[in-house]
Amino acid sequence: xxxxxxxxxxxxxxxxxxxxxxxxxxxxxxxxxxxxxxxxxxxxxxxxxxxxxxxxxxxxxxxxxxxxxxxxxxxxxxxxxxxxxxxxxxxxxxxxxxxxxxxxxxxxxxxxxxxxxxxxxxxxxxxxxxxxxxxxxxxxxxxxxxxxxxxxxxxxxxxxxxxxxxxxxxxxxxxxxxxxxxxxxxxxxxxxxxxxxxxxxxxxxxxxxxxxxxxxxxxxxxxxxxxxxxxxxxxxxxxxxxxxxxxxxxxxxxxxxxxxxxxxxxxxxxxxxxxxxxxxxxxxxxxxxxxxxxxxxxxxxxxxxxxxxxxxxxxxxxxxxxxxxxxxxxxxxxxxxxxxxxxxxxxxxxxxxxxxxxxxxxxxxxxxxxxxxxxxxxxxxxxxxxxxxxxxxxxxxxxxxxxxxxxxxxxxxxxxxxxxxxxxxxxxxxxxxxxxxxxxxxxxxxxxxxxxxxxxxxxxxxxxxxxxxxxxxxxxxxxxxxxxxxxxxxxxxxxxxxxxxxxxxxxxxxxxxxxxxxxxxxxxxxxxxxxxxxxxxxxxxxxxxxxxxxxxxxxxxxxxxxxxxxxxxxxxxxxxxxxxxxxxxxxxxxxxxxxxxxxxxxxxxxxxxxxxxxxxxxxxxxxxxxxxxxxxxxxxxxxxxxxxxxxxxxxxxxxxxxxxxxxxxxxxxxxxxxxxxxxxxxxxxxxxxxxxxxxxxxxxxxxxxxxxxx
Numbered sequence: 001x002x003x004x005x006x007x008x009x010x011x012x013x014x015x016x017x018x019x020x021x022x023x024x025x026x027x028x029x030x031x032x033x034x035x036x037x038x039x040x041x042x043x044x045x046x047x048x049x050x051x052x053x054x055x056x057x058x059x060x061x062x063x064x065x066x067x068x069x070x071x072x073x074x075x076x077x078x079x080x081x082x083x084x085x086x087x088x089x090x091x092x093x094x095x096x097x098x099x100x101x102x103x104x105x106x107x108x109x110x111x112x113x114x115x116x117x118x119x120x121x122x123x124x125x126x127x128x129x130x131x132x133x134x135x136x137x138x139x140x141x142x143x144x145x146x147x148x149x150x151x152x153x154x155x156x157x158x159x160x161x162x163x164x165x166x167x168x169x170x171x172x173x174x175x176x177x178x179x180x181x182x183x184x185x186x187x188x189x190x191x192x193x194x195x196x197x198x199x200x201x202x203x204x205x206x207x208x209x210x211x212x213x214x215x216x217x218x219x220x221x222x223x224x225x226x227x228x229x230x231x232x233x234x235x236x237x238x239x240x241x242x243x244x245x246x247x248x249x250x251x252x253x254x255x256x257x258x259x260x261x262x263x264x265x266x267x268x269x270x271x272x273x274x275x276x277x278x279x280x281x282x283x284x285x286x287x288x289x290x291x292x293x294x295x296x297x298x299x300x301x302x303x304x305x306x307x308x309x310x311x312x313x314x315x316x317x318x319x320x321x322x323x324x325x326x327x328x329x330x331x332x333x334x335x336x337x338x339x340x341x342x343x344x345x346x347x348x349x350x351x352x353x354x355x356x357x358x359x360x361x362x363x364x365x366x367x368x369x370x371x372x373x374x375x376x377x378x379x380x381x382x383x384x385x386x387x388x389x390x391x392x393x394x395x396x397x398x399x400x401x402x403x404x405x406x407x408x409x410x411x412x413x414x415x416x417x418x419x420x421x422x423x424x425x426x427x428x429x430x431x432x433x434x435x436x437x438x439x440x441x442x443x444x445x446x447x448x449x450x451x452x453x454x455x456x457x458x459x460x461x462x463x464x465x466x467x468x469x470x471x472x473x474x475x476x477x478x479x480x481x482x483x484x485x486x487x488x489x490x491x492x493x494x495x496x497x498x499x500x501x502x503x504x505x506x507x508x509x510x511x512x513x514x515x516x517x518x519x520x521x522x523x524x525x526x527x528x529x530x531x532x533x534x535x536x537x538x539x540x541x542x543x544x545x546x547x548x549x550x551x552x553x554x555x556x557x558x559x560x561x562x563x564x565x566x567x568x569x570x571x572x573x574x575x576x577x578x579x580x581x582x583x584x585x586x587x588x589x590x591x592x593x594x595x596x597x598x599x600x601x602x603x604x605x606x607x608x609x610x611x612x613x614x615x616x617x618x619x620x621x622x623x624x625x626x627x628x629x630x631x632x633x634x635x636x637x638x639x640x641x642x643x644x645x646x647x648x649x650x651x652x653x654x655x656x657x658x659x660x661x662x663x664x665x666x667x668x669x670x671x672x673x674x675x676x677x678x679x680x681x682x683x684x685x686x687x688x689x690x691x692x693x694x695x696x697x698x699x700x701x702x703x704x705x706x707x708x709x710x
Contacts, residue, residue: 024111027078031086031119038070038079044096044110046076053098053106069094069114078112086116087153118155124163124213126150126227133189133229136265137203138236138317141196142181144188144310145265146229150213162217163187168226169210180209180231187213189229205233236317237264238308243323248296249331255281255289261320262286263308268316271307278302280324288322296326297363328365334373334419335361336433344440347409348540351402355391358398358433360419373398374424378416378432391415400435409441409479444540445477447486447508447532449549456552461520469499469512470551474532476508484508485535491548492529499528499553512551520557527552562596562638563589571617575628579621583608586615586636594640601635608634 027041046055057071057078068081069092078096097108127149135145154160165187170177179195182188189209191199198204209229216222244259261270263286272282276299279291288304305319336358343356364370377393377400388404390413400415407413415437420430450473457470476484488501488510496516503510512530533546565587573583588596598615600608609620626632 027114028117030117038081040077040079044076047107056097084116086118091115120160122153123223124150124152131229134266141191141193144190146189148187152215166212171208203233207231234264237262241322245325245327247327248294255291259288261306269309273305275303294326330370332363333429333431342436342438346442353402355400362421369422372423376418407439411439413437441479443483443536447474447476448547449474454551458554460556461518461558467514491531493527518555520555525554565589575626581619583617599637601637603634
């Protein structure tokens, strides 16, 4: 009896030191062993003999029991008690333990794997004893149409189950004994090149083939089996198809069947490809389907290729091509072209000038009524009372041309044109195209003066160079600033260059100025012709020599005032001098010069009178109210005979009046300008007043526009 403490120690060691467990023990047993039994297989690595316990042999959990195996307790050998069949069970998983009577494990468990070594004891067998197949003409050589299947239950992957296939016999052997070929390893039966060529010329058969399957690979020995293959030859139905027309936007249930292909041979699998990819499919019967609505504008045609294939996706023959044409539906309205900017048309362009050509694009089928676009001008409408239209539109080409109605520079016009497909017939689709047109300016207006005849301008003979003579203004009806730039010139009337023009480049005003001194004797008047022209080239019917304006300049002759024979006149007159008494005579210094005419201006008392031609000053009436010592001054006006303007002679005879005695008349005179500070020297005066004292000028009193001294 084993002591209790030893049993507990063994259990403790087994639990604490699991790495001490024995490794798997592998044993191989020949299948169908024909020798004596029991057959000792291997000695188990049991503990030393001092360890008391019972050897227990069992199967692993979840694995079949130990079956025909046992352990010799004396020798510790594992043994088998009968012959094993690998096809029945290929391996056994066992474990060996050393246990107490109470079932406590003292040693182990020792895993043991027993494999049954295969022996070629199985004969291969075909999946069918007779195969029947329908073969179509046109099948490519070398493309398997039938795959023979055979089973060998010997161990897979070994020579015992390595099968080879062969054709033993072909009947009939016409037109060739080798019409077929069989791939030895795969059992793939196919037409030979010679057989394919023969069948393409004429249908033969039917054919009966005796085929064999053998194990042991390419070795001469081995088990074998045979089967029969019946092959019937059928006519090739794999023929090209006419193009198919499918309507776009077709409202039918989908998928929609539209065509059928058929491969007359057996074991066929159809495959479809579309170029470009499209919504098409083919079923196992060769029916072709469209799976959704088509859009001709997205894709107008598809080229379908249908292949008839074997189970290995190899084509029996060339693919069938089917062209699918998507028929058009009027589902697209014409699309108007776009313009980035307004179209410019020069003014005065002749009628018939093409403004633009509308090329509305219709995405429907080209050349069909659905894409036949016609045009109609919607606006602008002809103006009321206008003759003709500003624009004309060609109904078919979409060409927009200028009409008869005139257009003005600067006009911005929006053309609205309707583009309709189907030639405008009922059911047509339309769009409205808008075209912006700008009438651009051309230089067709010559500048013109505001007035062509300037009123005569008088210039004194002594006018200084630079004097402004006149300002002329010209206008130009063009819009473009560059077309309104003007150039001025004196075209006639100024041979000597006495006058000149002055203007700013962008101005429409020109100033006529005096450039040289005037001479009345050289020219008493000028008739200047000023012309204005565009700086840019003038085009159109308005082009011409340029507009002119005539300026008449009158030169005023410089005439010096009459000069007296003395500078002062004095006379003393008695207060009782009777009327008609000669007091003094005023005479010009040069009696040969032009005759001078005299008159009195400011004889306020009416005491005096003067002879117009002789210049004699007489008393006109008695000097009533005069007192001796009074001074009486009159203003004498003198002018050359025939001169339109008088010169005022300040030659006042000074009459000192004294009682009882003769009065002394004292006069003085000299030439000067008429007015304070002088004035135009051509209008001089002879002044008279007290000797040694300038006359004072009364700026308020005026005679005929002339100031007089007081």
